[in-house]
Amino acid sequence: MGTGEARGGETRSVAAGWLGRSSLVLAVLTLHAVAFAVAWLLDATTWYAVFALASAAALGYVASDGPFGAAAAALGAVLLVAVGLPLATFVARQEPSVVAEKALDPEVHRMLYLTVYAPLLAALVTLVFGTPLAYLLSRGFAGDSLVQSLVDLPLVVPHSVAGLLILFGFGQGAAFEFLPVLGTVPGMVLALTFVSAPFAVNVVREGFDAVDRRLEYAARIHGASRWETFRRVDLPLVKRAMLTGGVMAWARSVSEFGAVAVVAYNVEFFYPVAGETVTGQHAPVFIFNTYTSGSLPESSAVGFILLTMSVAIFLLVRWVAGDTSVGVGS
Amino acid sequence: MGTGEARGGETRSVAAGWLGRSSLVLAVLTLHAVAFAVAWLLDATTWYAVFALASAAALGYVASDGPFGAAAAALGAVLLVAVGLPLATFVARQEPSVVAEKALDPEVHRMLYLTVYAPLLAALVTLVFGTPLAYLLSRGFAGDSLVQSLVDLPLVVPHSVAGLLILFGFGQGAAFEFLPVLGTVPGMVLALTFVSAPFAVNVVREGFDAVDRRLEYAARIHGASRWETFRRVDLPLVKRAMLTGGVMAWARSVSEFGAVAVVAYNVEFFYPVAGETVTGQHAPVFIFNTYTSGSLPESSAVGFILLTMSVAIFLLVRWVAGDTSVGVGS
Amino acid sequence: MSLHAEIRARFTAPGAEPFVVDAALDADAGETLVVLGPSGSGKTLLLEAVAGFHSCEGRVAVDGRDVSDLPPEARNFGFVFQDYALFPHMTVAENVRFGERYLDDGAEVDARSLLDSLGVADLADRYPPTLSGGERQRVALARSLAVAPDAFLLDEPLSALDAPTRAALRGDLADTLADRTAVYVTHDRTTARALADRVAVMHDGQVVQHGTPDDVFERPASPFVARFTGSNVVAFDAADAGRGSDPVAIRPEHVALVAPGRGDVEGVVERAVREDAAFRVTVALDGPVGAVADGSGRDGDALAADRTLDAFAVDPPAPGDRVGVALPEERLARFDE
Amino acid sequence: MSLHAEIRARFTAPGAEPFVVDAALDADAGETLVVLGPSGSGKTLLLEAVAGFHSCEGRVAVDGRDVSDLPPEARNFGFVFQDYALFPHMTVAENVRFGERYLDDGAEVDARSLLDSLGVADLADRYPPTLSGGERQRVALARSLAVAPDAFLLDEPLSALDAPTRAALRGDLADTLADRTAVYVTHDRTTARALADRVAVMHDGQVVQHGTPDDVFERPASPFVARFTGSNVVAFDAADAGRGSDPVAIRPEHVALVAPGRGDVEGVVERAVREDAAFRVTVALDGPVGAVADGSGRDGDALAADRTLDAFAVDPPAPGDRVGVALPEERLARFDE
Amino acid sequence: TGSGGSADGNNSGQQGTDGGSDADSTTGSAATTESGGSTASDETTGGSGSNELTVFHAGSLAPPFEAAETQFEAEFGAQVAREAKGSVGSTKKITEEGRRASVLGVSDFRLLRDMLLPDYGDWYSVFATNAMTITYTENSTGADEVGPDNWWEVLGRDDVTFAHSDPAVDPNGYRSVMTMKLGAMAFEGETLYDESTADALVEKARIPSGTETELLAQLQTGKLDYAWQYQSAGATRDVQTIDLQPAVDLSQATQQYADHYAQAEVETESGTFTGAPIAYGLTVPSVAPNPELGAQWLEFMLTEPGEQILKDAGFEPVQPAVVPEGAQDAVPERVMENAEARSSLGPLEL
Numbered sequence A, B: 001m002g003t004g005e006a007r008g009g010e011t012r013s014v015a016a017g018w019l020g021r022s023s024l025v026l027a028v029l030t031l032h033a034v035a036f037a038v039a040w041l042l043d044a045t046t047w048y049a050v051f052a053l054a055s056a057a058a059l060g061y062v063a064s065d066g067p068f069g070a071a072a073a074a075l076g077a078v079l080l081v082a083v084g085l086p087l088a089t090f091v092a093r094q095e096p097s098v099v100a101e102k103a104l105d106p107e108v109h110r111m112l113y114l115t116v117y118a119p120l121l122a123a124l125v126t127l128v129f130g131t132p133l134a135y136l137l138s139r140g141f142a143g144d145s146l147v148q149s150l151v152d153l154p155l156v157v158p159h160s161v162a163g164l165l166i167l168f169g170f171g172q173g174a175a176f177e178f179l180p181v182l183g184t185v186p187g188m189v190l191a192l193t194f195v196s197a198p199f200a201v202n203v204v205r206e207g208f209d210a211v212d213r214r215l216e217y218a219a220r221i222h223g224a225s226r227w228e229t230f231r232r233v234d235l236p237l238v239k240r241a242m243l244t245g246g247v248m249a250w251a252r253s254v255s256e257f258g259a260v261a262v263v264a265y266n267v268e269f270f271y272p273v274a275g276e277t278v279t280g281q282h283a284p285v286f287i288f289n290t291y292t293s294g295s296l297p298e299s300s301a302v303g304f305i306l307l308t309m310s311v312a313i314f315l316l317v318r319w320v321a322g323d324t325s326v327g328v329g330s
Numbered sequence C, D: 001m002s003l004h005a006e007i008r009a010r011f012t013a014p015g016a017e018p019f020v021v022d023a024a025l026d027a028d029a030g031e032t033l034v035v036l037g038p039s040g041s042g043k044t045l046l047l048e049a050v051a052g053f054h055s056c057e058g059r060v061a062v063d064g065r066d067v068s069d070l071p072p073e074a075r076n077f078g079f080v081f082q083d084y085a086l087f088p089h090m091t092v093a094e095n096v097r098f099g100e101r102y103l104d105d106g107a108e109v110d111a112r113s114l115l116d117s118l119g120v121a122d123l124a125d126r127y128p129p130t131l132s133g134g135e136r137q138r139v140a141l142a143r144s145l146a147v148a149p150d151a152f153l154l155d156e157p158l159s160a161l162d163a164p165t166r167a168a169l170r171g172d173l174a175d176t177l178a179d180r181t182a183v184y185v186t187h188d189r190t191t192a193r194a195l196a197d198r199v200a201v202m203h204d205g206q207v208v209q210h211g212t213p214d215d216v217f218e219r220p221a222s223p224f225v226a227r228f229t230g231s232n233v234v235a236f237d238a239a240d241a242g243r244g245s246d247p248v249a250i251r252p253e254h255v256a257l258v259a260p261g262r263g264d265v266e267g268v269v270e271r272a273v274r275e276d277a278a279f280r281v282t283v284a285l286d287g288p289v290g291a292v293a294d295g296s297g298r299d300g301d302a303l304a305a306d307r308t309l310d311a312f313a314v315d316p317p318a319p320g321d322r323v324g325v326a327l328p329e330e331r332l333a334r335f336d337e
Numbered sequence E: 001t002g003s004g005g006s007a008d009g010n011n012s013g014q015q016g017t018d019g020g021s022d023a024d025s026t027t028g029s030a031a032t033t034e035s036g037g038s039t040a041s042d043e044t045t046g047g048s049g050s051n052e053l054t055v056f057h058a059g060s061l062a063p064p065f066e067a068a069e070t071q072f073e074a075e076f077g078a079q080v081a082r083e084a085k086g087s088v089g090s091t092k093k094i095t096e097e098g099r100r101a102s103v104l105g106v107s108d109f110r111l112l113r114d115m116l117l118p119d120y121g122d123w124y125s126v127f128a129t130n131a132m133t134i135t136y137t138e139n140s141t142g143a144d145e146v147g148p149d150n151w152w153e154v155l156g157r158d159d160v161t162f163a164h165s166d167p168a169v170d171p172n173g174y175r176s177v178m179t180m181k182l183g184a185m186a187f188e189g190e191t192l193y194d195e196s197t198a199d200a201l202v203e204k205a206r207i208p209s210g211t212e213t214e215l216l217a218q219l220q221t222g223k224l225d226y227a228w229q230y231q232s233a234g235a236t237r238d239v240q241t242i243d244l245q246p247a248v249d250l251s252q253a254t255q256q257y258a259d260h261y262a263q264a265e266v267e268t269e270s271g272t273f274t275g276a277p278i279a280y281g282l283t284v285p286s287v288a289p290n291p292e293l294g295a296q297w298l299e300f301m302l303t304e305p306g307e308q309i310l311k312d313a314g315f316e317p318v319q320p321a322v323v324p325e326g327a328q329d330a331v332p333e334r335v336m337e338n339a340e341a342r343s344s345l346g347p348l349e350l
């Protein structure tokens, strides 16, 4: 009924339960880790890439019996290699002692806090204001393609230009004079919202596109106003899309250097751990500075910590989301 | 039937045809342009922002009768203002003569060519390899959330770090030694793919999530193999999502500075207009250079040209897509 | 609460001729109006327009009060969708309780007992996507019953149910609808006759007959209605004096099979099929007498007669038997035009 | 092509007890096997498992050849989905032609004439989302007929159609299925008796009776089957000597209404309702005789008798009349256990 | 240092073909860095004989190098590919990222001395000086009153915001702090202001960017009233500048001034910086893919046309340029012809 849901759930003749699955995953992971380690030590990561493609194809073949699975997995693995190989190389280059040292550095903690917090604000702002916009765009109105283009436009604005645009557009000498923009959390959030909003809006709009209008009729006829219909029917049905969009906006914000370096190089923010307002830097800026004033191993250790934290957050979010979206999909 | 399509099409008592619609759009656009111009000249863009919110609310109220429409439009307009006001200010600051001069500069043409072309390649690569991946992620497999996290990880990699990862991950001394990465189109495309793939994969995955599994059953039982089912049923149904994902990946790539500045600051590419291989720069790099060695008006004129071209491309893509997706949605 | 609706709307879709609905419905307070009509005649679109889902011309009046300008939620109708339209993200119980909070009197919805009365109590915690067709339909019915609206709009609410369940629910539904106004779309003539206070027959977006069940079934206004409601339509040869050449209608259960030579006309049994309780004998008539084309796109010259088995002295007639057919004059329906 | 299927599968969903299908079906070459069963008895799941959509234990054999390991597309079945599953991005004609390119013999599909034979020729260029329910169903049927498979699996293929269209299509379908193997799920007893060479009755995921239509309808294997196929189930009081206290079944059309005092039992007419062609008289029986619980969850002590109208000398009995009821011994069906 | 090192045969092989040039390829073994591996060697596909010249340089050198590029290309038929970045960043492209360039120009020659030598270069030249300045626009608060004699007072006002770049990562940043400190230090017995003013200025200054280029943007958007910059910025940008006293503007490469400048020390997270004249460094790294052309670029910059360009861009060319005495042998001939070897520049060791 409009949710792309297959009926008839899972039937597994051989009960490959959760345990079976996760031990399989573990085995595959270990195999890949070992293969990569060997390739790395032999200085032949190309061979690892080849191995990864082949193993993906094999797994695809076995898992969903046949050449289609193999081909899909192999093609997908090309992208995974393109993305994963640099990351794996990056991880392999880490010097554990430097990582450990940086992980204990309170300045790094402050940076991590800011890097989670400001993008989170930006993602929330984006979702709060972007979801109604996505809804309207999905339902269509006169001139919607112009608005859609306006929404998409920040995507193509070069990042440092984006920072300038925020500086020119807001705060003293521009709109909303009372709003301090330079070096403040609001300015940073504005910049992050500017660069990340299009992603969230687009994903959520796709979500609304997939909602069956008849469900809205059904809600209305049972007494729900448009707002209640939106709240109880449309919103829950795009929950997953909002989550994806929100995560993408958050992650996009975490990685933003250009705009932040112009608008909020040093940011004053309230740091609950210290219980006071401190000055800190967004992760990309911090990492860049560590690189400039320190060394590559140091800065990449910080980058590594950032990535680790992000993976943890991703897994957490999907886990929580998977738990709550029971019955609707997944 | 799984496509979120309302039956019963449009019924309009007052035939507000295409002409009526577009003249309404034109009227609203003109009104806003005038309002912004006045606010700009009076140095009171804040008032324009207020006006924009109010007019959005009013339009929302009228268009979909009632407070819900007004509230949705007003909330959405907040984001539009946050995004649009800096852009409008930016446009208002342009010096027409500089823009004209830059628009005629052959070096700018070369830059525009590269800026359309390399991101297009990246978007294609992303779609070709990302779509099977998105399909597999949507259908689920053991360990899919790990793979999903891997796909998402580039999102949080600070942009300049991303460039370093590509540099260290590929090319001489790393995997695929035969592949020249530095300063080449393949290197640039690799970097752009790295930073933009997650967006496309996520959007397309959401698209696959919305496809009714029963339609796959229907295709299979009528004789289509898995591949044929994918090609004739799944793919057409995610066409719109692929388009959105592709456009987002393309646009994201257009704006990338950090990674490109590391991997492909100066790029050698074949320039059909000249009929030879030339060296040029990606738009964000070019704009940065114009700024460091020239002036702000010059570089923002180049930025303005880039934005104008992008809007044209967006509108074109949506127009073409709107034309072909007839009957499925829209 | 009486319901009066006049709807004029035009629907367009890619590849389609515009479909025009131009129809009026009337149901007095407490009445059940059954809407009959071939597939594609616009029953669903009409119901949706009455509910307020499509902007259209015309007016919808409840107890004489014009509600055309009210949004669907303010019209206080119940609606059972032909394709259910259950909320996939809510459990069955949540679906049924959906409208609870919008009830004027703050009443509570007893989802369990409602589901129980429809025989699906054990589905309360399920999500719709894995329900069977008939289960979904009953949940949709329960959801609509829960809000106890002024008027029900029901689009084939029992079509996916097996016969015993349908029969039982039809009885329950008759009780529920007894003192409510309802517009009930169905293809099932049994349901129609069992529930209808009035019947409207639709064809091509228009209501072609609107009257009591007896009116519609026994005195069809046109050959189309006659055929559609199951009557035989017969046109005697003009040469056959005394009868007139206008077509007439007669219901199969009024056609008597008699010994050859003793009826009004005669013919050869073509088929004799058990149709659930009844036994349908189809007779190919001789000579100049023929059934007429009726606009349903099908014509022929065979006549159907329905009998229960023991109505036949010994064995029912078998294909090939020659029989006489009596068409009692008092059972013949003539058309106005 | 004969079809033999044994299916054992377990389905789970949030909030649901696992549903177990454990059933076997048999259809000889050219036979139509009708699957009857209450809503939620697992008919759809069984059909889907046979088609190969769910991995399960058991085996599916076509002409004795095991196809259990073949993917759906290699099984060469046709399937009409209960909820149609039309491709929303293709026109109706494209939907119908979907399977064309996978036909072994490179045959071409004549979509127009197929659609025409189903009465929906003018929909060829439409997209499914705006079709009416019955239109969708016919398109789904056409799509499946187009590939002319070895065996058809039909899940309520006519349920959304109005009676005349259904009757006409049922005839056409009977011709089409005459020389093909088909498994046909339906709730419609008329369709069942008209089409079935064999009948399988499902209950709770299991086939509880599998036999010829006469077997199943006249000689139900259990009170459940009897009730479900429309028979009365009666248990006489053990004290009433000579009859035994086991419940027996009798079809309503075999129950004779006689003058009070002249039947086997008697009672008071409860309801007398016109059911399309027939007239159903429900009699509340007196005294110690009662209908038994039959596992359908409903019990009572009323008996139904079906008559066509003119079977009654004068007027049909009215509620409140006292009548005698004759239960001809030769029409009584006794259960094995 | 690192795990790399496998591919340097490849490297030196390529470099061997560069031929002709002076002593650079001998240090080729160091080209494989812990970070870059030998990614460097795909830098230019052309190798020797190619006419491609890659130049890494500080952002502040962009205007003169841009101007020089056009002339140079016309004159030598070369293809110049410039990459502007912070001075430290530009240097680290070579030392950390394994990139290769034939010319490297930075805003503080000490970066070359301390980071590039000895692994990635054998020598460097000091070729230009610059001066610290304060930039502002006509919209800046106090724009109509500010001048050489009251800039510290205007900067100190409550309603005035001013900023410099991050001292920890940008030479312009620590030089700004030095300038403010020098104002309170006696030069020839005179100070501009007292110690507390200096402290207040340093304390008040905002640090909203990593490099001075971004400061200009922030200034032009009105978010800052004043921004510390190099004098050269004033020459090419649409901004006003204040001519600061030589005692504070770090422009004088003489012993006396150098001694004075050296009193100012700035402590940052990345170390302590000692005041010194602003002296730009330029070199051909030993990993240069095209050292011959690199040397030509230097020659161009150190001779008349280059010096003119530098002057036009607001720099003060060092005439003749200076190379460290110890490394004299490594300096390419055409560079040496236009430079003098010295052991120190004022108090600064070369």
Ligand SMILES: Nc1ncnc2c1ncn2[C@@H]1O[C@H](COP(=O)(O)OP(=O)(O)OP(=O)(O)O)[C@@H](O)[C@H]1O
Binding pocket: B007, B008, B009, B010, C011, C012, C013, C016, C017, C018, C019, C037, C038, C039, C040, C041, C042, C043, C044, C045, C046, C082, D130, D131, D132, D133, D134, D135, D160
């Ligand atoms: N948006 C539309 N544009 C054009 N025609 C439409 C549109 N929506 C529906 N139709 C057509 O209008 C006719 C009436 O549709 P409707 O759904 O009301 O039929 P129905 O009487 O409910 O039939 P059924 O009994 O099969 O459900 C159908 O032929 C359908 O194809």
Ligand SMILES: Nc1ncnc2c1ncn2[C@@H]1O[C@H](COP(=O)(O)OP(=O)(O)OP(=O)(O)O)[C@@H](O)[C@H]1O
Binding pocket: A007, A008, A009, A010, C130, C131, C132, C133, C134, C135, C160, D011, D012, D013, D016, D017, D018, D019, D037, D038, D039, D040, D041, D042, D043, D044, D045, D046, D082
């Ligand atoms: N994934 C599942 N997990 C648990 N139960 C399920 C699942 N899918 C379906 N069921 C249940 O299995 C039963 C049989 O479903 P099925 O769709 O086969 O019924 P059906 O006989 O086709 O009924 P109908 O005539 O109403 O279509 C239903 O009660 C349904 O709720």
Ligand SMILES: [Mg+2]
Binding pocket: C043, C044, C045, C082, C155, D132, D133, D134
């Ligand atoms: Mg309908």
Ligand SMILES: [Mg+2]
Binding pocket: C132, C133, C134, D043, D044, D045, D082, D155
């Ligand atoms: Mg079913």
